Amino acid sequence: MFRVVTPETEEQLERYFTFRWTYLRQPWNFPPGSEKDEYEQVAEHRMLVNGQGEIVACGRVHLNTAEEAQIRHIAVHSDYHRRGLGQMMLGALENVAREMGAVRAVTNSRETSIDFFSSCGFVIEREAPNELGMLKRQQMVKKLSDPSSLILHPKWCKELQKTWAETIPITEHMGIKLHMYSGNTLETRASLNKNINVHGTMFAGSIFSLATLTGWGMLYLQLKERQLEGDIVLGDGDIHYHKPVTMKPRGICNVESLAGKYTNLEKNKKARFTLHIDILDGDNPVAEFKGIYWVIPPPVRENK
Structure with a gap:
């Protein structure tokens, strides 16, 4: 289980900056403190933590203009490479940028990171100033206003929304919509107004x-x-349930939390899967859900 957290306390911020230095500055023999710059106070910081609360990835975003956001300092713990956590971190920062009103994201990528950002929809625009006076970089750009940048496999996602509407009518009554699917992360959102109780918060059953x-x-x-x-x-x-939902109900599911055997379905047998879902109110975690799902294979058609 991994979840995106905003470092807020002094202890969290210290751990966050230490992580950034460890993976982005220490390898080049730069001292602690070199991981910070003049934008820290106006930037939005995020970190990805595992089930034990340990930081496994981090990143930052700030506005250059009212329409342009700059993404920087994405780092992933060396023990967690090739697990989609970089994409998860980048996706979270892009969502923050959209909520800040940005329609374009830029990042100054080192040569070793160009393939990663390219796979996430960024394109090289021009050469950027060297980092730390020694690391060559390229400025890469991505349009955030393009709806397809939020959704991988839009046809499947449209089918999912239609399936919900036709077979699970409660989704329409609750205003539940698929907001983002990256292949690694699925985010849904619900209308608070359609699920509000006498206390002005979201019904527990709706959560x-x-x-x-x-x-x-x-x-x-x-x-x-x-x-x-x-x-x-x-x-x-x-x-x-940890806290009430009072503003923006969001459901987040990361594929890393999914466990089960697809081979049973390939053999036309039912399969059991477990999933972990985080419910957030805006960026604040408010509930954790663990579900056990069964997938029943379609009937085998007999040849006549």
Whole structure:
């Protein structure tokens, strides 16, 4: 399980900057403190933590102009490479940039990171000033206003939204929409106004439903990725509520939390999967959900 956290306390910020220095400055023999610059106070900082609260990735975004955001300092723990955490971190920063009103994101990429940013939709615009006076960089750009930049496999995502509407009508009543799918992360959002109780907060049952459908959607899309079919049903769900939802209900599911055997479906047997979903109110974690889902393969057609 991984989740995006905003470092706020002094202890969190110290850990965040230490992580940044360890992976982005120490390898070049630059001293502690060199990881900071004049934009720290006006930037938005994010870090990715594992189930034990340990930092596994970090990143930062700030506005250059009202429409342009600059993404910097993305780093991933060496023990967690090739697990999609860099894309997860970048996606979180892009979402922050959109919420700040940016329609374009720029990053000054080292030569070793160009392939990564290219795979995430960035293109080289021009040569950028060297970093630390020694590392050659290219400025890369991505349009954030393009809806397709939010969604991988838009056709599948449209089918998922339609399936929800036709087979799970509660999604329409709750205003649940698929907001983002990167292949690694699925984000859903719900209308607070359609799910508000007498206390001005979101119904606990609505939070449970948002979590359930977020996990259901991730499994649906992962089956599509593998060209598999089956009926998805919730077997069991366990949720822990920490805080009320008062502003912006969001469901986040990362593919790293998915566990199960697709080989059973390939053998036309039902398969059991577990998923972890985080419910947030804006950027604040408010609930954690663990779901057990079953996928029932379609009936075998007999040849006549």
